Amino acid sequence: MAKKRVIVEGGGENLYYVSESNGWIYLYKGSVWGSDTQIGKTCAMRDAIAVIENHAGRRVKSVG
Helix, strand or coil: CCCEEEEECCCCCCEEEEEEECCEEEEEECCCCCCCEEEEEECCHHHHHHHHHHHHCCCEEEEC
16 A cells, blocks of 8 residues: 555644554654654554544544
8 A cells, every 4th residue: 555645634733654664654743844653553554543533633634
């Protein structure tokens, strides 16, 4: 899977990314300065969405 952008509801810092490698989905918090921070990894996309929503404190608006 190529790196996908995940947007959470609301303004401000609402950008995350997911990418897959060797069966794992890696989760990153996006930054306007270009240095993403890894926040975790999961085996399933639904778990990745749950981790991102927990980290952001908001619901995911779109993935793509």
